[in-house]
Amino acid sequence: MEREVLCTGIGGQGVQLAARTLAVAAVAEGREVMVFGSYGGMMRGGNTDATVVVADGPLRAPPTVARSWSALAMHPEYWARVRDRLRPGGVAVVDAGTFGPEVTVPGCRVLAVEAAAVAAEHGAPRASAMVALGAFAAATALVTLDSLTEAAGDVLPEYRRQHVEANRRALDAGYRLVPAPLADAWLEPAVGRAR
Amino acid sequence: MTRRLMEGAEAIARAMVAAGCRFFAGYPMTPFTEVLEHMARLLPEVGGTCMNAESELEAVGMAWGAAATGTRAATGSVGQGLSLMQESLSEICHARLPLVVLNMARGQGDYHQATRGGGHGDYRHVVLAPADVPEAVQLAHRAFWLADVWRNPVLLVGDYYLAHVQEAVDEGVADLPPVPDKPWALDGSTGGSGSARMISPLGLAKRGDPSFVEYGRHLETIGDRLAAMEAGVEPLAESIGTDDAELVVVAYGTPGRYLRYVVEELRGEGLPVGLVRPITLWPFPSAAVAAAAEVARAVAVYELNTGQMHDDVRLAVLGRRPVSFIGGLSFDNSGFGIAPELDVERLSARIRRALDETARTAAPA
Numbered sequence: 001m002e003r004e005v006l007c008t009g010i011g012g013q014g015v016q017l018a019a020r021t022l023a024v025a026a027v028a029e030g031r032e033v034m035v036f037g038s039y040g041g042m043m044r045g046g047n048t049d050a051t052v053v054v055a056d057g058p059l060r061a062p063p064t065v066a067r068s069w070s071a072l073a074m075h076p077e078y079w080a081r082v083r084d085r086l087r088p089g090g091v092a093v094v095d096a097g098t099f100g101p102e103v104t105v106p107g108c109r110v111l112a113v114e115a116a117a118v119a120a121e122h123g124a125p126r127a128s129a130m131v132a133l134g135a136f137a138a139a140t141a142l143v144t145l146d147s148l149t150e151a152a153g154d155v156l157p158e159y160r161r162q163h164v165e166a167n168r169r170a171l172d173a174g175y176r177l178v179p180a181p182l183a184d185a186w187l188e189p190a191v192g193r194a195r
Numbered sequence: 196m197t198r199r200l201m202e203g204a205e206a207i208a209r210a211m212v213a214a215g216c217r218f219f220a221g222y223p224m225t226p227f228t229e230v231l232e233h234m235a236r237l238l239p240e241v242g243g244t245c246m247n248a249e250s251e252l253e254a255v256g257m258a259w260g261a262a263a264t265g266t267r268a269a270t271g272s273v274g275q276g277l278s279l280m281q282e283s284l285s286e287i288c289h290a291r292l293p294l295v296v297l298n299m300a301r302g303q304g305d306y307h308q309a310t311r312g313g314g315h316g317d318y319r320h321v322v323l324a325p326a327d328v329p330e331a332v333q334l335a336h337r338a339f340w341l342a343d344v345w346r347n348p349v350l351l352v353g354d355y356y357l358a359h360v361q362e363a364v365d366e367g368v369a370d371l372p373p374v375p376d377k378p379w380a381l382d383g384s385t386g387g388s389g390s391a392r393m394i395s396p397l398g399l400a401k402r403g404d405p406s407f408v409e410y411g412r413h414l415e416t417i418g419d420r421l422a423a424m425e426a427g428v429e430p431l432a433e434s435i436g437t438d439d440a441e442l443v444v445v446a447y448g449t450p451g452r453y454l455r456y457v458v459e460e461l462r463g464e465g466l467p468v469g470l471v472r473p474i475t476l477w478p479f480p481s482a483a484v485a486a487a488a489e490v491a492r493a494v495a496v497y498e499l500n501t502g503q504m505h506d507d508v509r510l511a512v513l514g515r516r517p518v519s520f521i522g523g524l525s526f527d528n529s530g531f532g533i534a535p536e537l538d539v540e541r542l543s544a545r546i547r548r549a550l551d552e553t554a555r556t557a558a559p560a
Contacts (some may be wrong), residue, residue: 020200032362034360035362053434062453063356063360063449108366168286
């Protein structure tokens with residue numbers, strides 16, 4: 001089974017880092033994983049997307065997919081293309097700080113979390129994508145919090161190591177925002193095969 | 196064996212170093228630059244040398260020199276840079292030196308350059324075209340092995356997608372047979388003959404040496420070696436559904452990866468479509484294509500150019516089935532070979548149209 005996660009936001013929010021953290025955590029859990037990021041030359045403000053595919057067997061998905069089981073959305077600017085690719089029954093975690101609290105996708109389960117506000121509360125104002133990723137893990141059971149915490153130590157270059165603990169706090173805070181999972185990535189059946 | 200999530204560019208660089216590459220030279224051009232940067236970091240750690248040359252002409256010259264000493268060496272570029280290198284690449288073939296050459300291509304317009312080349316005389320490169328990162332790692336090891344076994348350049352063809360996609364990679368030493376010694380390598384000694392050893396595209400000895408052969412005879416020897424290499428290098432291909440497909444699609448590299456997914460999805464719907472994905476572009480896996488065509492009613496070629504591998508598929512099928520071209524150019528404004536047409540739904544639609552066309556026009560198998 002393959003589980004796709006389409007990540008979207010604007011440059012500077014940490015979307016690529018969140019995608020890589022999720023992927024490294026999944027590799028540590030023995031999954032097959034693929035990540036393909038697409039982002040413009042601009043560091044901040046422009047479109048930044050990543051496709052993450054996690055499989056419990058041989059991975060067949062190409063670098064970009066037509067349909068996705070889930071989405072992690074930090075900003076509404078480029079959300080429409082991601083939303084339209086969600087499979088029926090899909091799961092989305094969005095940042096309520098940029099989207100507002102009411103986000104609906106017909107036929108999908110959507111969780112809006114106050115990612116930026118919670119990140120700031122935990123002394124990690126730039127780690128809102130990590131809050132959202134923590135919430136995504138709790139909402140989908142795609143990876144465990146332990147694996148994400150471990151991965152957070154692997155994904156930053158040496159010169160950014162001082163931010164590892166803040167990212168871990170943000171992941172943990174995001175995970176604890178979710179009272180009950182919306183889905184179970186590895187238990188529920190595959191839905192809506194690509195057309 | 197460690198398993199790590201790595202970008203293709205890093206995975207290829209690490210595999211080359213693990214395969215024993217100790218010299219690398221190149222001139223930056225995206226997406227080749229990504230590999231060059233990793234080599235610049237990795238090679239000094241193992242006592243190797245990485246040169247940022249002043250152009251591709253110098254890069255291939257440096258790599259040629261390093262290869263002549265018996266060092267495992269590599270160079271590369273994108274197709275534009277490899278255009279500059281063509282003279283040297285044909286001469287390196289004539290001088291019978293092992294070398295690995297990367298083409299981190301912008302699209303697939305360099306198929307003819309890779310499999311025919313623009314240099315002079317009779318020469319060939321072995322050409323390997325991975326579709327994903329784990330396969331690229333395996334083929335990087337295989338490239339150095341083939342180069343040493345056949346004393347001939349081996350081209351590894353990638354693209355922007357392969358350079359940038361991150362996948363879980365098993366990093367181990369590849370299980371390949373031992374390679375021959377390199378008694379021809381220049382090591383500064385004279386071999387006791389009183390005259391320096393030499394390596395030259397004109398032959399490996401000087402006039403007056405006991406082993407001297409005339410230039411014409413040298414070229415004939417090269418022809419014999421090419422025939423032996425073509426017969427001796429195992430052609431590799433991945434085939435899906437070719438035992439019952441009515442339409443067989445042929446695609447390589449990243450488009451091959453997309454079409455592998457699309458063909459499996461369509462087969463899941465019960466459509467009679469199959470795929471042959473050449474992994475070696477030279478020698479071309481003609482037998483695999485011919486066998487698939489034998490069962491099918493028609494063959495369709497998808498590549499991101501205006502029709503180049505199409506030639507090799509037609510040569511493999513030899514008129515026994517219609518071979519249509521369903522590919523084409525596709526690029527965004529980056530110029531790096533990002534192809535909007537590489538989209539599961541668009542490719543599915545293309546295959547469905549080709550299948551309809553087959554049902555309408557092709558004779559029953």
